Structures are given as structure tokens and as C-alpha cells.
Amino acid sequence: MTTSSLVEKKHKVTVVGSGNWGCTIAKIVAENCAENPDVFEKEVQMWVYEENITLPRTSPYYDEKIGETPQKLTHIINTHHENVKYLPGIKLPANLVANPSVQDAVKDSTILIFNLPHQFIDKACRDLTGHILPFARGISCIKGVNVTDDGIHLFSETIGKGLNIYCGALSGANLASEIAAEKWSETTIAYDPPPMDASRTPSPRSGSPVNGVSSNEDLYHRDASGKKSSVKLTPVPADYSPIDHQTFKTLFHRPYFHVRTVSDVAGVSLSGALKNVVALAAGFVEGRGWGDNAKAAIMRVGLLEMVKFGKTFFSTADRATFTDESAGVADLITSCCGGRNFRCAKMAVQEGRTVKEIEARELNGQMLQGTSTAMEVHSFLKTRGLEAEYPLFTAVAGILEGKHSVDEIPDLVSDN
Amino acid sequence: MTTSSLVEKKHKVTVVGSGNWGCTIAKIVAENCAENPDVFEKEVQMWVYEENITLPRTSPYYDEKIGETPQKLTHIINTHHENVKYLPGIKLPANLVANPSVQDAVKDSTILIFNLPHQFIDKACRDLTGHILPFARGISCIKGVNVTDDGIHLFSETIGKGLNIYCGALSGANLASEIAAEKWSETTIAYDPPPMDASRTPSPRSGSPVNGVSSNEDLYHRDASGKKSSVKLTPVPADYSPIDHQTFKTLFHRPYFHVRTVSDVAGVSLSGALKNVVALAAGFVEGRGWGDNAKAAIMRVGLLEMVKFGKTFFSTADRATFTDESAGVADLITSCCGGRNFRCAKMAVQEGRTVKEIEARELNGQMLQGTSTAMEVHSFLKTRGLEAEYPLFTAVAGILEGKHSVDEIPDLVSDN
Numbered sequence: 001m002t003t004s005s006l007v008e009k010k011h012k013v014t015v016v017g018s019g020n021w022g023c024t025i026a027k028i029v030a031e032n033c034a035e036n037p038d039v040f041e042k043e044v045q046m047w048v049y050e051e052n053i054t055l056p057r058t059s060p061y062y063d064e065k066i067g068e069t070p071q072k073l074t075h076i077i078n079t080h081h082e083n084v085k086y087l088p089g090i091k092l093p094a095n096l097v098a099n100p101s102v103q104d105a106v107k108d109s110t111i112l113i114f115n116l117p118h119q120f121i122d123k124a125c126r127d128l129t130g131h132i133l134p135f136a137r138g139i140s141c142i143k144g145v146n147v148t149d150d151g152i153h154l155f156s157e158t159i160g161k162g163l164n165i166y167c168g169a170l171s172g173a174n175l176a177s178e179i180a181a182e183k184w185s186e187t188t189i190a191y192d193p194p195p196m197d198a199s200r201t202p203s204p205r206s207g208s209p210v211n212g213v214s215s216n217e218d219l220y221h222r223d224a225s226g227k228k229s230s231v232k233l234t235p236v237p238a239d240y241s242p243i244d245h246q247t248f249k250t251l252f253h254r255p256y257f258h259v260r261t262v263s264d265v266a267g268v269s270l271s272g273a274l275k276n277v278v279a280l281a282a283g284f285v286e287g288r289g290w291g292d293n294a295k296a297a298i299m300r301v302g303l304l305e306m307v308k309f310g311k312t313f314f315s316t317a318d319r320a321t322f323t324d325e326s327a328g329v330a331d332l333i334t335s336c337c338g339g340r341n342f343r344c345a346k347m348a349v350q351e352g353r354t355v356k357e358i359e360a361r362e363l364n365g366q367m368l369q370g371t372s373t374a375m376e377v378h379s380f381l382k383t384r385g386l387e388a389e390y391p392l393f394t395a396v397a398g399i400l401e402g403k404h405s406v407d408e409i410p411d412l413v414s415d416n
Numbered sequence: 417m418t419t420s421s422l423v424e425k426k427h428k429v430t431v432v433g434s435g436n437w438g439c440t441i442a443k444i445v446a447e448n449c450a451e452n453p454d455v456f457e458k459e460v461q462m463w464v465y466e467e468n469i470t471l472p473r474t475s476p477y478y479d480e481k482i483g484e485t486p487q488k489l490t491h492i493i494n495t496h497h498e499n500v501k502y503l504p505g506i507k508l509p510a511n512l513v514a515n516p517s518v519q520d521a522v523k524d525s526t527i528l529i530f531n532l533p534h535q536f537i538d539k540a541c542r543d544l545t546g547h548i549l550p551f552a553r554g555i556s557c558i559k560g561v562n563v564t565d566d567g568i569h570l571f572s573e574t575i576g577k578g579l580n581i582y583c584g585a586l587s588g589a590n591l592a593s594e595i596a597a598e599k600w601s602e603t604t605i606a607y608d609p610p611p612m613d614a615s616r617t618p619s620p621r622s623g624s625p626v627n628g629v630s631s632n633e634d635l636y637h638r639d640a641s642g643k644k645s646s647v648k649l650t651p652v653p654a655d656y657s658p659i660d661h662q663t664f665k666t667l668f669h670r671p672y673f674h675v676r677t678v679s680d681v682a683g684v685s686l687s688g689a690l691k692n693v694v695a696l697a698a699g700f701v702e703g704r705g706w707g708d709n710a711k712a713a714i715m716r717v718g719l720l721e722m723v724k725f726g727k728t729f730f731s732t733a734d735r736a737t738f739t740d741e742s743a744g745v746a747d748l749i750t751s752c753c754g755g756r757n758f759r760c761a762k763m764a765v766q767e768g769r770t771v772k773e774i775e776a777r778e779l780n781g782q783m784l785q786g787t788s789t790a791m792e793v794h795s796f797l798k799t800r801g802l803e804a805e806y807p808l809f810t811a812v813a814g815i816l817e818g819k820h821s822v823d824e825i826p827d828l829v830s831d832n
Contacts, residue, residue, distance in 0.1 A: 173712035184701070184826040185709035186716065258713070258830055285600070292754055293601035296589035296746035297674070300602065304740060323739035324720060330712035333749060338708055410600040414674055 009240050012041040013251065014109040016102065016124060017116030017141075018048040018077075021176040023087040025115050025141055025252075028179075030096035032251050039241065039250055042095050045109065048074050050100040053085060074098040090180045103131040110240060111251070114159055114167070115141040121155060125162025134234040137243045138167030139189065143272035144369055147376035149383045152313060154269040164231050166194055169265050170252070171272040172326035173334040182256040188327035189248045189261045190268035192316070196235045260325060266314035267321030267328070271306060274393075275332040276370030277377060278302030280355070281396050282336035283345025284406045299336050301392050301413050303329060309377075309390065341370035349406055371400055425656050426454075429667065430461040430525040432518065432540060433532030433557075434493075437592040438462070439503040441531050441557055441668075444595075446512035448667050455657065455666055458511050461525065464490045466516040469501055490514040506596045519547040526656060527667065530575055530583070531557040537571060541578030550650040553659045554583030555605065559688035560785055563792035565799045568729060570685040580647050582610055585681050586668070587688040588742035589750040598672040604743035605664045605677045606684035608732070612651040676741060682730035683737030683744070687722060690809075691748040692786030693793060694718030696771070697812050698752035699761025700822045715752050717808050717829050719745060725793075725806065757786035765822055790816055 013033055015026040026046045033040040052070035055062050061080045077083055077098035081091055099105035106112060106128060116124060121142065140156040147153075160167040172187030179185050236243055245261035253259040262268065281302060285294040303322060310317035322328035336342055344358045351358070359368050378397035381387050387394045395412040398404035404412065429449055431442040442462045449456040468486035471478050477496045493499055493514035497507055515521040522528060522544055532540060537558070556572040563569075576583040588603030595601050652659055661677040669675040678684065697718060701710040719738060726733035738744035752758055760774045767774070775784050794813035797803050803810045811828040814820035820828065 173709045173716075175707065175709055178707040178709045183706045183710055184713065186713040255826065258826065290599045291591065291594040292750040293589050293591050293594045294599055296749045297600065297602040297742065299749060300589075300740070300742060300746040303745065323745075324716070326713065326716060329719065329739075329745065330716040333712045333715060334708040337753065410671060410674065 009237075010037075010041045011039060011111050011240065011243070011247070012043075012045075012109040013111045013113065014045040014047065014106045015113045015115060016047045016106070016128075017114065018046050018083060018098065019086045019116070020180075021141065021174075022046070022115035023083045023090070023092065024176045024180045025113060025170075026096050027090065027092050028254055028257055029113065029251050030093035031254060034093060034095050036250050039247070044093075044096050045099050045105040046077075046096055047102040047105040048077065048083075048098040048100055050074060051085065055084065059084065072100070074100045087176075087180055102127050106132050106136075108133065110136055110236070111243065111247075112136050112138045112163075112165075112167075113141060114138060114155075118142050118144060118146075118155055121158055122162065125159060128163055132163060132165070134164070135236045136163075136165050137193075137236070138163070138165055139170050139191070139248065140167055141170045143171055144276075144373065145269050145273040147273070147373065147380050149379055152270075152380070154265060156265055156269060161231055164233070166231075166233055168192065168248075169268050169272075171268045171331065173330035174326075175334065179257055182254075184256050184258075186258045186260065186326040186330065187252065188268050188321070188325040189245070189252060189259055190263065190265040190321075190327070191245060191248055191261060192263040192265050193244060194233050196233065262318070262321055262325060264316060264318045264321040267310050267317045268325070270310050270314070270317065271322055271325075271328045271331060273369070273373050274306045274309060274377070275302075275335045276339070276341045276368075277374045277393055277396050278306070278332060279335040279339050279341040280345040280368075280370045280374060280400075281392055281409065283342040283347075284349050284396075284399060285409065286342075287346035287349025288406045295336065298392070298409075299332060302336075303332060305390050305392050306332075309393075312386075341368050344368055345370075354402070355400060374400055425653075426457045427527050427656065427659070427663070428457040428459075428461075428525040429527045429529065430463065430522045431529045431531060432463045432522070432544075433530065434462050434464040434499060434514065435502045435532070436596075437557065437590075438531035439499045439506070439508065440592045440596045441529060441586075442512050443506065443508050444670055444673055445529065445667050446509035447670060450509060450511050452666055455663070460509075460512050461515050461521040462493075462512055463518045463521040464493065464499075464514045464516055466490060467501065471500065475500065488516070490516045503592075503596055518543050522548050522552075524549065526552055526652070527659065527663075528552050528554045528579075528581075528583075529557060530554060530571075534558050534560060534562075534571055537574055538578065541575060544579060548579060548581070550580070551652045552579075552581050553609075553652070554579070554581055555586050555607070555664065556583055557586045559587055560692075560789065561685050561689040563689075563789065563796050565795055568686075568796070570681060572681055572685060577647055580649070582647075582649055584608065584664075585684045587684045587747065589746035590742075591750065595673060598670075600672050600674075602674045602676065602742040602746065603668070604684050604737070604741040605661075605668060605675055606679065606681040606737075606743070607661060607664055607677060608679040608681055609660060610649050612649065678734070678737055678741060680732060680734045680737040683726050683733045684741070686726050686730070686733065687738055687741075687744045687747060689785070689789050690722045690725060690793070691718075691751045692755070692757045692784075693790045693809055693812050694722070694748060695751040695755050695757040696761040696784075696786045696790060696816075697808055697825065699758040699763075700765050700812075700815060701825060702758075703762035703765025704822045711752065714808070714825075715748060718752075719748060721806050721808050722748075725809075728802075757784050760784055761786075770818070771816060787816055 013029055030044040033044050034042055051073045053073050054068050054070050138159055140159055142155045145152050145154050156167040156169040168191035170189045249259050282295050282298045285298055307319045307322045348355045348358045374396045377393055391413045395409050429445055446460040449460050450458055467489045469489050470484050470486050554575055556575055558571045561568050561570050572583040572585045584607030586605045665675050697714045698711050701714055723735045723738045764771045764774045790812045793809055807829045811825055
């Protein structure tokens with residue numbers, strides 16, 4: 001633990017979640033906190049859902065004295081610096097501390113990184129309420145959005161509302177296993193700070209006394225559709241350096257993990273959800289044996305529908321997020337070349353089964369994100385009479401429902 | 417042969433070139449000419465470089481009476497409707513006529529489609545001079561551009577200048593074998609008609625008497641950089657329907673070959689050349705074992721450098737051509753996933769050899785387009801002191817020259 005002797009307080013970072021992707025991101029931020037002691041506390045907390053683990057004899061950490069007595073996962077991580085269950089074989093930095101108490105893990109943290117399955121967001125927010133710094137800022141690494149007939153809710157906004165804080169998003173062509181092995185990747189961080197933070201951005205890192213709040217209005221978060229939300233934000237105190245794009249670049253950028261920052265949280269979040277719908281279509285045409293031209297056509301048409309969807313339903317969405325950023329076109333490419341939505345859709349067509357059947361057989365009880373997103377987006381568009389405007393999204397839903405065949409795709413999308 | 421009894425004359429179409437891609441395109445346009453007798457002459461001419469072919473006993477067209485006596489390729493095509501040498505196994509339409517005389521093939525044709533290896537363009541133009549209709553219009557299906565230290569020359573413009581006609585370009589994610597088998601593909605046709613043609617575009621198909629020439633200036637072709645060229649064009653006579661985007665959509669669009677038309681000839685042509693440089697980089701990182709994240713990152717960075725190059729050196733280039741069209745992002749994807757530049761670069765890294773060594777071993781005397789384009793583009797940029805602005809293009813040239821290693825790519829492109 002470092003104790004700061006500077007006027008300026010350092011940012012403390014907590015990662016909420018410790019699965020395969022959670023540990024990968026925790027490794028990255030812990031490496032950067034250790035290398036940037038002027039900005040961050042060295043110690044990074046990581047909340048771990050506690051489990052008892054029995055280390056087998058073949059484990060390098062097997063201890064004759066303990067034998068097959070179960071040990072706590074947090075104890076194993078803090079002793080051996082490896083999450084043997086969810087990210088085996090990857091050494092975690094020694095300054096990353098596993099903590100079984102989420103309330104204790106977030107104590108005094110100014111930066112909260114959310115990286116847990118989306119179904120646990122609400123519970124995490126309930127558990128954290130009253131335990132976080134009121135001026136903390138968040139980054140959600142959780143891919144996808146929540147689409148209902150009423151509207152589209154970004155996970156970053158669910159977290160923001162749940163905790164009364166501002167929360168951005170991180171997404172990209174980011175297969176966790178490759179990044180954990182330090183193979184080169186890129187990512188996109190979307191962060192659109194409220195005016196109180198934004199107006200501090202140009203000021204130097206040395207503790208400027210302004211907090212940038214120009215009016216009471218600035219304290220209210222505006223969501224990605226531009227609406228003022230009920231979230232009344234607390235400014236980051238002036239004895240901390242601002243939390244801005246540069247902060248997140250310093251926290252996440254590694255030689256093997258290149259960061260680009262944007263302001264378009266909606267575009268980054270939508271890309272991470274809609275690419276799965278396109279990946280199903282890519283799997284369908286590859287399963288049908290149509291080759292590389294057809295798959296590239298699907299990606300092109302899908303990318304344009306993603307742009308159109310973003311621009312239509314989010315005033316702040318920027319087409320460049322989709323066409324230029326890792327969270328957009330690059331993530332779409334990886335998902336359409338090897339993701340599990342792609343693979344299951346391809347198998348379904350090759351074997352003449354439904355995607356549901358393949359999902360049940362291949363995914364061990366897990367669900368494909370693409371199928372639920374496809375049906376939610378379809379219902380959302382249908383409610384608004386806009387199905388014809390998104391022929392590829394509509395075709396995917398139709399194929400999943402058994403209304404269309406894969407052979408109809410070229411005709412269905414021929415206006416694109 | 418149809419003889420028109422209408423006031424309006426029909427367009428006659430000739431395909432100059434009959435290789436694998438030439439025959440595939442000829443098949444498409446012949447199918448459409450047969451289906452659109454109100455716009456086109458039914459018979460489509462295809463110039464075939466004459467060869468003597470011996471049909472083996474295993475050929476379905478083997479004839480005991482002829483035995484192993486060599487036959488002319490044009491005779492085989494016109495008898496059996498198959499190019500047994502360059503597109504075996506694909507039935508060609510009966511209204512496609514192979515012609516060994518290029519001068520005779522283009523006689524009275526208003527639409528000339530160029531689809532031959534780029535090194536034969538100059539000779540073809542010399543052979544055709546004085547034999548084409550002065551008001552003919554062309555489409556070049558030849559991928560790539562000619563880059564020298566002095567400038568960038570589009571093949572469509574080389575043809576246009578060589579023949580004193582206007583010539584557009586067709587390019588896309590178009591592996592010929594897949595299209596010949598009628599697997600679904602998309603393509604992009606770029607055609608930016610000179611004012612005399614453009615001003616006719618809104619007029620109805622019925623022979624309008626105007627030819628749309630508002631001033632003598634309109635008769636001069638402007639190249640993709642906006643400069644007036646020495647080519648003084650001849651207007652399409654008013655007894656023909658205009659030759660515009662709709663004409664080319666009717667001529668090329670098939671249920672299995674979807675056409676989108678744009679005006680950006682430079683963007684379409686540059687994409688077809690520069691994607692090969694990016695494909696080399698994609699091959700390098702995959703050969704290095706870096707996985708899908710890294711390959712997607714290369715494509716993203718490469719796409720942005722393609723846009724930047726286009727916008728910098730061609731005033732008419734449109735970023736959407738690169739990010740939205742089949743000739744742009746889709747062709748980039750197919751080339752980075754399975755094209756031969758990609759495959760040779762991957763093998764080179766895997767085996768610790770130079771790309772030149774792999775090229776010599778694998779390509780049977782043929783040359784990779786990516787390597788020459790990479791070095792030409794590099795020299796072009798170096799002459800202008802702009803290497804640092806295009807770090808990926810520069811890295812590829814550096815790796816080909818042995819100055820850089822693949823491991824340096826992430827550092828070299830880290831500003832992207």
C-alpha cells in the first residue's frame with residue numbers, strides 16, 4: 001500500500017468481477033497501476049465471488065500438507081496469483097488483491113470497473129449501494145444491451161442509475177484468452193463525462209480548484225439518447241485529478257492492448273450487442289456453403305444496419321464508432337469469423353437443425369447472446385413498424401422463428 | 417441477333433478478356449442481356465485470346481472423330497458453351513459469343529467491359545484504337561492501380577485515355593469461382609459520367625433529343641483528381657438510351673450478384689489495390705500466432721489508412737466507399753481471410769522465410785500484387801515525406817525489406 005504525500009489524491013481502482021474476462025482486465029489495470037504510481041494507488045482490488053476449490057495433484061500449487069482439502073478461491077489467487085478456475089495458466093500481478101466482500105473491495109475507490117455476467121448487474125448495484133464513494137466513476141466491460149419493446153437500455157446506464165454515478169463502456173475485438181496471453185489487441189473505451197467532469201478535462205493534472213460545475217443542471221447525467229436522467233451526480237473533488245479519457249488510457253493501454261477513446265457510449269454498447277445478430281447470419285451463409293464473398297456481404301450489410309440502428313435510436317451515436325473502431329468493425333469481424341454465435345448458426349444449417357437445438361447440445365446450459373438479441377431487436381422494430389428498414393436483422397429473426405430459409409437471405413437484403 | 421424495330425437503338429456489349437474472372441463477368445452480362453431485350457442486344461461478344469486446346473479423353477466434349485487434334489478455344493466455347501481451360505465446369509450462356517479478333521468483337525459496341533491482366537491494357541488499347549465506336553463507354557473489372565513516384569494512375573483512366581472514352585470500374589468481394597457457381601456475392605460499380613452523360617441521366621429512357629452538352633468544357637473528361645484530361649469525349653447519340661448507373665445495374669445485377677453503384681471511381685480502384693497491402697499484414701500477424709483480435713486490429717487500422725490515402729490523394733474519394741461498400745470493407749475482409757497475399761505472408765512468417773521465397777515456391781512464376789503495391793505505395797509516400805502518416809503501410813514495406821520484424825507491428829501502429 002502506498003500512502004500519498006502529495007496534495008493530489010491518487011485514484012483507487014476496483015474490478016467488480018473475476019471471471020475469464022474480469023481477471024484479464026484486472027491483470028491489465030493492475031499492471032498499469034503499478035507502472036503509474038503518480039496517478040493510481042498501486043493496489044487494485046478485485047471482487048471475487050467466493051468458491052471452494054480443490055487443487056488436484058497435477059496442479060503446480062498442490063500442497064501435500066493440505067491435500068484435497070478445499071481452499072478458498074480468493075486465498076489461492078492471493079497466494080499464487082492465479083485464478084486457477086477461470087483463467088488458469090496466467091500469472092496475475094502481485095498488486096491485484098482478490099476480495100470476497102464486494103463492499104470492502106470498493107471502499108474508497110474512485111474508479112469501478114464492472115466485469116460480471118449481465119444478469120448479476122442489478123444485484124451488484126443493490127449490494128454496492130451506500131458503500132461506494134458518491135463521486136466514483138465506472139467503466140462497464142459487459143457486452144450487450146438490454147432491448148425491450150419500450151426501449152434500449154445500455155448496461156453502463158443501468159449501472160449508472162443503480163449506483164447514482166456516471167459509467168462508461170469498454171468493448172472491442174477482445175477474445176479474453178488472447179489478451180491474457182498478451183497477444184496484441186485493440187479496444188475502445190467510450191466515456192462521455194458529464195459537464196462537471198468534462199469542463200475539468202482541459203485543466204492540468206495538478207489539483208485545480210475548479211470542479212467545473214457551471215450550473216445545477218450539469219449535475220444531472222444525460223443518457224445516451226440525450227434525456228436528462230434522475231441520476232444527480234456528485235462532482236469528483238478537486239483534490240483528485242480529473243477522471244477523463246487520458247485517465248482511462250493510462251489505466252487500460254498496454255503494449256499488447258491498445259486503447260482508443262471515444263465519447264459514443266451508445267455506439268460502443270450497441271455494436272457489442274448487434275454484431276452477434278450479424279454473426280448468426282454469417283454462420284447461416286457459411287453453413288450453407290456459400291463461401292467468402294457471401295460472408296463478407298453479410299458483414300457489410302450488417303455493419304450498415306448497425307450504423308442505421310444506432311443513428312436512428314440514439315441521437316449521440318456516431319457512425320465512425322461502428323466503421324472505424326475496434327468495438328465496431330473489428331469486433332464484428334472476429335465475431336463473424338469464430339465467435340460462438342457464428343459457430344452454432346453454421347452447425348445448425350450444416351446439420352439441418354434449429355439454432356436452439358445446437359445451443360442446447362453445445363453450450364452446456366449457456367445461452368447464445370445473438371439469438372435473444374435478434375428476437376428482442378426484432379420485437380422492438382416490429383412495435384415501431386420498422387422491420388423492412390432492417391432486412392438483415394429481420395431475416396435473422398425470421399430464420400430463427402422458422403419463417404424464412406437461409407436461401408432467402410439474398411432476396412431479403414437485396415435493397416441494401 | 418435481334419434487329420431493333422424501335423426508334424431507340426439498343427446497347428451492344430463486348431467483354432474484352434476471357435480468363436476466369438472475364439468469363440464469370442461475361443456469363444453475368446450475357447444472362448442480363450438475354451433478359452433485358454428492350455435495353456441490350458441479346459448477343460454479347462467476348463474477345464478470347466486464341467489458343468489451341470486438346471480435349472482429353474476424360475472431357476465430356478471429347479469426340480472420337482477428332483481425337484487428340486487440337487481445337488481452337490473460341491470454337492470450343494462457341495460449340496460447348498464452356499471455357500474448358502479457364503473456367504471449367506461452368507456453363508456459359510448461348511448468347512455469349514467467343515471472338516478471336518478483338519477488333520471484330522468490339523464492332524458497334526456501346527459498352528466495353530475490360531477484364532484482362534493489367535499488363536495487357538496498353539496493347540489492348542493500341543489494338544482497339546480506330547475500331548471502337550467513338551461514343552462507347554467502358555467498365556474496368558481489373559483490380560489495382562498503377563503507383564509510381566510521380567502519381568497514382570487508375571486502370572480505368574489508363575483505358576479511358578488510351579481509347580478516348582469514359583471508363584468506370586467494377587470491384588468487390590468477388591472470388592470468381594464462387595460467383596461462377598452462382599453463390600451469392602455483392603459488387604460495387606463506380607461510374608462518374610462526364611457532364612454530357614450526367615445531364616441526360618434524369619431524362620426518360622425514350623429517346624430524348626438532348627445530348628446534354630451545355631458547353632464545350634463538358635466534352636473533356638476530368639480524372640479522379642479533378643484535373644481536366646486531354647480526352648475529348650464524344651456524347652452518346654440521342655437515339656441510344658443514356659449510359660448511366662441504371663444501365664449498369666441492369667447489365668450486372670443478378671439474383672446471386674448484387675450491384676451497388678457509386679460515383680467514386682478512385683475509392684473503388686484504390687480499395688482494390690491497397691487491401692492487398694493490408695492482407696500481407698494480416699498474414700504476418702496470423703503467421704506469428706497472434707489470433708483473431710490482432711487480425712481484426714490489422715484490418716481496422718488498414719481500413720483507416722486506406723481511407724486516409726484515398727482522401728489525401730484524390731479529391732473525389734469518399735470515405736463511405738471504403739467503409740460501406742463491397743469494394744471497400746467487404747473485399748478487405750475476404751482478402752485478409754483467405755486471399756493469396758494473406759496466405760503467402762502467413763507462410764513466410766510461419767516458416768521463417770521471406771515473402772519473395774514463398775512467392776517463388778508457391779505461385780508458379782506469378783507475382784503477388786500486394787508486395788509490388790506495398791513497395792510502390794511506400795516509395796510514393798517516401799517521396800512526399802509521408803511515411804509516418806501511414807504506419808501500417810510503412811511497416812509492411814519495412815518487413816518486406818527486412819528492416820522491421822513482425823513483432824514491431826503493434827509499436828509501429830500504436831498511434832492509430
